[in-house]
Amino acid sequence: MESWPWMAVVVLLGLTVRWTVSLSSYSGAGKPPMFGDYEAQRHWQEITLNLPVKQWYFNSSDNNLLYWGLDYPPLTAYHSLLCAYVAKFINPDWVALHTSRGYESQAHKLFMRATVLAADLLIYVPAVLLYCYSLKEISPKRKIASALCILLYPGLILIDYGHFQYNSVSLGFALWGVLGVSWDWDLLGSLAFCLALNYKQMELYHSLPFFCFLLGKCFKKGLKGKGFALFIRIACTVLASFLLCWLPFLTEREHALQVVRRLFPVDRGLFEDKVANIWCSLNVFLKIKDTLPRHIQIAISFCFTLLSLLPACIKLTVRPSSKGFRFTLVSCALSFFLFSFQVHEKSILLVSLPVCLVLTEIPFMSTWFLLVSTFSMLPLLLKDELLLPSVVTVMAFVIACGTFFPMLENTSEEQLQLKSFAVSVRRHLPGFTFLPRIMQCLFLSSVITMVLLTILSVTLDPPQKLPDLFPVLICFVSCVNFVFFLVYFNIVIMWDSKNGRNRKKIE
Numbered sequence: 098m099e100s101w102p103w104m105a106v107v108v109l110l111g112l113t114v115r116w117t118v119s120l121s122s123y124s125g126a127g128k129p130p131m132f133g134d135y136e137a138q139r140h141w142q143e144i145t146l147n148l149p150v151k152q153w154y155f156n157s158s159d160n161n162l163l164y165w166g167l168d169y170p171p172l173t174a175y176h177s178l179l180c181a182y183v184a185k186f187i188n189p190d191w192v193a194l195h196t197s198r199g200y201e202s203q204a205h206k207l208f209m210r211a212t213v214l215a216a217d218l219l220i221y222v223p224a225v226l227l228y229c230y231s232l233k234e235i236s237p238k239r240k241i242a243s244a245l246c247i248l249l250y251p252g253l254i255l256i257d258y259g260h261f262q263y264n265s266v267s268l269g270f271a272l273w274g275v276l277g278v279s280w281d282w283d284l285l286g287s288l289a290f291c292l293a294l295n296y297k298q299m300e301l302y303h304s305l306p307f308f309c310f311l312l313g314k315c316f317k318k319g320l321k322g323k324g325f326a327l328f329i330r331i332a333c334t335v336l337a338s339f340l341l342c343w344l345p346f347l348t349e350r351e352h353a354l355q356v357v358r359r360l361f362p363v364d365r366g367l368f369e370d371k372v373a374n375i376w377c378s379l380n381v382f383l384k385i386k387d388t389l390p391r392h393i394q395i396a397i398s399f400c401f402t403l404l405s406l407l408p409a410c411i412k413l414t415v416r417p418s419s420k421g422f423r424f425t426l427v428s429c430a431l432s433f434f435l436f437s438f439q440v441h442e443k444s445i446l447l448v449s450l451p452v453c454l455v456l457t458e459i460p461f462m463s464t465w466f467l468l469v470s471t472f473s474m475l476p477l478l479l480k481d482e483l484l485l486p487s488v489v490t491v492m493a494f495v496i497a498c499g500t501f502f503p504m505l506e507n508t509s510e511e512q513l514q515l516k517s518f519a520v521s522v523r524r525h526l527p528g529f530t531f532l533p534r535i536m537q538c539l540f541l542s543s544v545i546t547m548v549l550l551t552i553l554s555v556t557l558d559p560p561q562k563l564p565d566l567f568p569v570l571i572c573f574v575s576c577v578n579f580v581f582f583l584v585y586f587n588i589v590i591m592w593d594s595k596n597g598r599n600r601k602k603i604e
Contacts, residue, residue, distance in 0.1 A: 100237035104226055107241055111248030114493060115217065119210040119258040122482040132199050135209065135261040137165040139191070139200065145174050146181035147194040150345045151352060154359045159194060168359045171342045172296040176266065180212050213257050221269030222248065228276055228454065235457055242501030247453045249497050251490035252471040256443055259483040267297040268450045275454065278310060279419040283327065284334045287311065291338035298360045302430040302447040306422055309410045313417030365439055367394045371568040372442045373473040373575035374435045381569055398438040405583065406432040409590045421590065426451035428586045435579055442477055445470045459514055460502030465540055466582050472547045473575035475554065476568035484555060508533040517592040546574055
């Protein structure tokens with residue numbers, strides 16, 4: 098218990114950084130007619146408060162879906178409605194139907210920022226603290242350091258408090274789900290993850306590891322006995338939680354189908370804007386988004402996504418363990434980000450959460466990935482005028498990680514969790530002893546490239562014939578890094594011979 102006072106200091110520091118970033122600009126500030134994500138969140142409060150449930154997802158004269166139409170699951174809508182009630186109590190003009198469109202004021206900005214902070218405090222921050230406090234076989238100082246580094250991760254802070262979204266809600270629920278299933282509180286863990294999935298459909302990135310881990314537990318217990326009973330209880334929990342969330346939308350078949358269509362808008366294309374995944378990078382050379390029919394794009398992305406995540410998921414099902422579960426969460430989420438259909442640049446946060454969970458196990462690779470993930474969103478951050486907050490939060494994160502987890506000192510084969518892989522390679526190449534040096538060189542090259550591209554993006558104007566030169570370069574460099582990380586995490590998973598141990602605790 099002696100670490101809890103320091104945990105309180107960590108929380109205070111994390112909240113201070115968050116609130117400081119929230120004082121900066123936000124997405125679309127003063128930029129009509131669409132404004133930005135800040136206006137999207139406000140508009141959803143306006144719609145959910147003033148229109149009946151059956152009209153929330155349908156186009157009408159009062160709900161123009163082309164103007165930030167609601168395109169997240171029901172739990173997001175309920176959250177918007179809750180915030181709307183508070184907003185109406187403070188100032189009805191903030192959520193007045195039609196007349197509040199594009200509303201901007203200092204008081205309203207303060208209110209909106211406070212809603213993000215409240216969600217963070219209620220859902221995400223407690224989950225992070227409990228996770229770090231529960232880590233086994235590490236010192237209290239390292240637990241505190243882990244919590245500090247996770248709460249200072251710049252990507253989530255900049256998107257939620259700068260750009261303006263509520264990603265901490267879905268990620269927080271997902272983390273509660275990780276805690277639940279890792280501690281064998283499988284029903285509570287399943288419920289928490291269902292809440293995450295019903296808040297943001299992108300939590301599908303994490304769905305297969307949850308499914309495979311729980312299914313593997315059922316197999317371990319025996320499907321003719323306790324395992325079958327556990328499977329039935331989990332299935333009932335999932336069905337009941339979805340039923341409760343979707344109940345107002347199940348009165349008519351068309352109503353439910355319209356919500357589904359809004360959640361998965363395939364007409365938007367293979368990717369949006371400049372996202373650091375395979376398809377956006379390839380599109381620079383092959384123009385697959387414009388030349389291939391839509392159904393072919395969907396089929397190709399589905400096949401590549403499935404093939405890239407299948408080995409890790411199969412191993413997790415056959416040999417379920419808490420450690421394997423965490424690493425498979427990283428691998429699967431990264432596969433979805435790189436290969437799936439309709440990916441946003443902000444979706445990298447879904448990979449960053451499980452990477453944060455393995456920070457104490459592989460600090461070098463985790464810190465490296467979290468830096469790249471933030472860099473990959475640089476075009477969006479610059480568009481929102483968040484350069485200074487980005488530099489400050491990244492520096493704070495680097496200082497914290499460098500102080501408590503000296504990166505270049507954690508690059509041995511054991512610390513990289515590549516010992517088994519290296520031994521396998523040395524059976525054929527006895528001279529393969531330079532893996533740590535390779536990783537250090539790749540890290541330094543990656544960091545130097547990111548710094549140079551950031552400086553060039555800020556200081557130079559692109560050629561007139563190539564107006565998107567720097568965003569494309571940023572996405573391409575980030576994508577190359579992410580492919581490397583995907584290979585790395587799959588090697589760790591497939592060559593790990595110890596992840597069958599300690600199933601009942603977070604290792």
